[in-house]
Amino acid sequence: xxxxxxxxxxxxxxxxxxxxxxxxxxxxxxxxxxxxxxxxxxxxxxxxxxxxxxxxxxxxxxxxxxxxxxxxxxxxxxxxxxxxxxxxxxxxxxxxxxxxxxxxxxxxxxxxxxxxxxxxxxxxxxxxxxxxxxxxxxxxxxxxxxxxxxxxxxxxxxxxxxxxxxxxxxxxxxxxxxxxxxxxxxxxxxxxxxxxxxxxxxxxxxxxxxxxxxxxxxxxxxxxxxxxxxxxxxxxxxxxxxxxxxxxxxxxxxxxxxxxxxxxxxxxxxxxxxxxxxxxxxxxxxxxxxxxxxxxxxxxxxxxxxxxxxxxxxxxxxxxxxxxxxx
Amino acid sequence: xxxxxxxxxxxxxxxxxxxxxxxxxxxxxxxxxxxxxxxxxxxxxxxxxxxxxxxxxxxxxxxxxxxxxxxxxxxxxxxxxxxxxxxxxxxxxxxxxxxxxxxxxxxxxxxxxxxxxxxxxxxxxxxxxxxxxxxxxxxxxxxxxxxxxxxxxxxxxxxxxxxxxxxxxxxxxxxxxxxxxxxxxxxxxxxxxxxxxxxxxxxxxxxxxxxxxxxxxxxxxxxxxxxxxxxxxxxxxxxxxxxxxxxxxxxxxxxxxxxxxxxxxxxxxxxxxxxxxxxxxxxxxxxxxxxxxxxxxxxxxxxxxxxxxxxxxxxxxxxxxxxxxxx
DNA sequence: GACAGTTTGGCAAACGTTTGCCAAGATCGT
DNA sequence: ACGATCTTGGCAAACGTTTGCCAAACTGTC
Numbered sequence: 001x002x003x004x005x006x007x008x009x010x011x012x013x014x015x016x017x018x019x020x021x022x023x024x025x026x027x028x029x030x031x032x033x034x035x036x037x038x039x040x041x042x043x044x045x046x047x048x049x050x051x052x053x054x055x056x057x058x059x060x061x062x063x064x065x066x067x068x069x070x071x072x073x074x075x076x077x078x079x080x081x082x083x084x085x086x087x088x089x090x091x092x093x094x095x096x097x098x099x100x101x102x103x104x105x106x107x108x109x110x111x112x113x114x115x116x117x118x119x120x121x122x123x124x125x126x127x128x129x130x131x132x133x134x135x136x137x138x139x140x141x142x143x144x145x146x147x148x149x150x151x152x153x154x155x156x157x158x159x160x161x162x163x164x165x166x167x168x169x170x171x172x173x174x175x176x177x178x179x180x181x182x183x184x185x186x187x188x189x190x191x192x193x194x195x196x197x198x199x200x201x202x203x204x205x206x207x208x209x210x211x212x213x214x215x216x217x218x219x220x221x222x223x224x225x226x227x228x229x230x231x232x233x234x235x236x237x238x239x240x241x242x243x244x245x246x247x248x249x250x251x252x253x254x255x256x257x258x259x260x261x262x263x264x265x266x267x268x269x270x271x272x273x274x275x276x277x278x279x280x281x282x283x284x285x286x287x288x289x290x291x292x293x294x295x296x297x298x299x300x301x302x303x304x305x306x307x308x309x310x311x312x313x314x315x316x317x318x319x320x321x322x323x324x325x326x327x
Numbered sequence: 328x329x330x331x332x333x334x335x336x337x338x339x340x341x342x343x344x345x346x347x348x349x350x351x352x353x354x355x356x357x358x359x360x361x362x363x364x365x366x367x368x369x370x371x372x373x374x375x376x377x378x379x380x381x382x383x384x385x386x387x388x389x390x391x392x393x394x395x396x397x398x399x400x401x402x403x404x405x406x407x408x409x410x411x412x413x414x415x416x417x418x419x420x421x422x423x424x425x426x427x428x429x430x431x432x433x434x435x436x437x438x439x440x441x442x443x444x445x446x447x448x449x450x451x452x453x454x455x456x457x458x459x460x461x462x463x464x465x466x467x468x469x470x471x472x473x474x475x476x477x478x479x480x481x482x483x484x485x486x487x488x489x490x491x492x493x494x495x496x497x498x499x500x501x502x503x504x505x506x507x508x509x510x511x512x513x514x515x516x517x518x519x520x521x522x523x524x525x526x527x528x529x530x531x532x533x534x535x536x537x538x539x540x541x542x543x544x545x546x547x548x549x550x551x552x553x554x555x556x557x558x559x560x561x562x563x564x565x566x567x568x569x570x571x572x573x574x575x576x577x578x579x580x581x582x583x584x585x586x587x588x589x590x591x592x593x594x595x596x597x598x599x600x601x602x603x604x605x606x607x608x609x610x611x612x613x614x615x616x617x618x619x620x621x622x623x624x625x626x627x628x629x630x631x632x633x634x635x636x637x638x639x640x641x642x643x644x645x646x647x648x649x650x651x652x653x654x
Numbered sequence: 655g656a657c658a659g660t661t662t663g664g665c666a667a668a669c670g671t672t673t674g675c676c677a678a679g680a681t682c683g684t
Numbered sequence: 685a686c687g688a689t690c691t692t693g694g695c696a697a698a699c700g701t702t703t704g705c706c707a708a709a710c711t712g713t714c
Binding site for chain 2: 052054063073082086097099100256286288
């Protein structure tokens with residue numbers, strides 16, 4: 001209903017100037033007598049005034065918008081991160097702008113420029129990829145938080161898990177279970193997360209007596225983790241050395257590997273134990289055969305926003321490693 | 328790099344006035360001599376000018392923002408709609424703001440007001456729920472497109488499938504297969520989509536000779552379709568009349584029903600044929616046992632944006648029913 | 655009763671645009 | 685050579701805010 005109500009509308013109704021209303025709206029109550037304040041507050045109520053974020057942004061040089069630049073929304077894990085971040089931002093009075101880069105650096109750059117033009121308050125980069133605009137922006141000191149993958153150019157605030165430790169935990173699990181032929185499946189173009197998971201896994205296996213070439217490694221090309229798992233599965237199950245335990249660095253890779261296993265008539269987890277890192281809740285429903293390191297994506301949003309707020313206040317925010325569960 | 332470049336920067340460098348630059352930026356080439364145009368274009372290039380969307384929005388009363396108000400991002404189908412819409416909007420030069428209402432009317436209202444304050448160009452409502460602000464906004468003639476669920480208050484532009492026909496197609500499938508005891512599982516608080524799917528299914532079964540009480544109906548409470556399916560599954564499989572074919576009005580409901588079936592030791596699709604309406608690509612990987620009406624969510628974005636553009640041009644846009652595939 | 659200090663509130667500029675209007679200068683027809 | 689018309693471009697207002705600064709009008713003090 002309130003169509004065109006601005007400070008001027010309120011000011012006219014309360015019989016004061018625009019500046020007085022503005023100050024009251026912004027909580028500077030000392031700048032007016034109690035009587036005036038009351039009159040203005042009444043007027044605000046009466047006409048249903050709400051501050052115009054655009055005018056505010058123009059004047060102050062920053063909007064209430066926060067950009068989330070994500071690599072791929074079709075990935076349930078990222079969708080959950082997006083959803084929880086959106087909720088946390090709203091809670092804090094901000095509005096989330098969502099950009100899906102499909103993992104392409106040019107698109108990421110286009111978005112970064114567009115978002116700066118929008119005077120966004122901050123950037124949340126989920127699984128960011130290296131790109132010119134990113135290093136530029138990161139160097140300029142813009143408020144940003146990296147999620148899942150660390151800043152590909154330099155470092156910066158990070159929210160995620162201890163990927164290396166997660167990989168090691170899976171190695172321990174395989175070893176404790178008495179498995180003899182462990183394997184790991186990962187994307188060829190690894191992010192920092194993938195790499196850390198794999199190297200943590202390998203390092204722990206070495207510590208527990210495996211020789212390096214006794215560990216089967218299979219990577220897959222492309223951006224689709226489903227396809228990566230499926231392709232790698234072909235090589236793993238087709239080779240001479242059949243693994244009896246496989247670490248998949250993401251849920252989707254595990255889905256792909258499992259499909260291949262099914263096609264080959266293998267029993268999961270009977271013939272081969274499958275463990276993934278992600279552990280989205282959907283697994284319980286559609287992939288009960290899958291054991292996972294569960295990453296608490298649903299609380300990422302709160303951590304991300306807490307981090308942003310620290311940065312806005314000028315305080316330090318290095319990294320926040322969240323606890324995972326091996327369920 | 329270009330930090331604070333505005334029309335004024337360009338104007339100063341080209342030795343013309345701000346207005347001239349503005350007009351040229353907006354393509355009004357006839358308002359200046361070719362020489363001037365060239366000079367201005369050079370200056371724009373040199374300083375790396377990009378129009379400030381905030382200033383523009385303030386002046387023109389509308390931003391380049393389009394609000395997507397979705398019920399639940401954790402649902403892969405909606406995530407895909409969000410992703411494809413985002414891509415189509417970017418293509419057309421707009422920026423998507425994402426709001427997740429978790430199906431709650433108050434939150435939806437909060438968002439609608441916030442988005443109007445942002446002077447968004449249009450609204451995309453995915454699975455909208457009835458709420459005061461929605462009827463208000465819808466009555467005010469704001470540009471909006473309803474997706475998946477029709478406008479709960481009145482009608483408006485719609486993008487979706489012919490839900491009733493989809494339900495009927497499943498009924499035909501069951502009949503043709505010779506199934507004798509069909510069932511349907513749906514959420515108690517049905518959206519227009521759910522209702523149409525169910526009624527299309529029932530109507531066709533009646534046409535093909537079933538009496539109304541021979542058809543098993545099971546609904547479930549709550550917002551989680553997974554849980555709805557799981558709960559309904561308990562009743563369906565626990566009852567005396569075991570169905571031999573079940574229509575689940577969404578993928579997630581089917582996941583829930585299937586889990587229950589597994590727990591009861593039933594073979595899907597051997598003992599009972601399961602068909603869902605949604606058919607997200609993930610099914611091929613994690614639910615090969617599920618037959619689906621496949622809704623082309625990946626092309627929703629393009630249709631939605633095309634619809635918005637029609638509306639912006641003042642042309643009519645009633646509804647767009649997209650073809651589904653029964654795969 | 656004069657002076658300083660404090661309240662209270664308004665004026666006006668600024669943020670980056672867009673656009674109606676006006677004014678020179680150029681072009682043309684007669 | 686003179687008015688009519690067109691071209692080219694600038695001035696200034698406006699969109700809704702915020703905020704530095706100034707000016708009344710109080711309050712209190714000696």
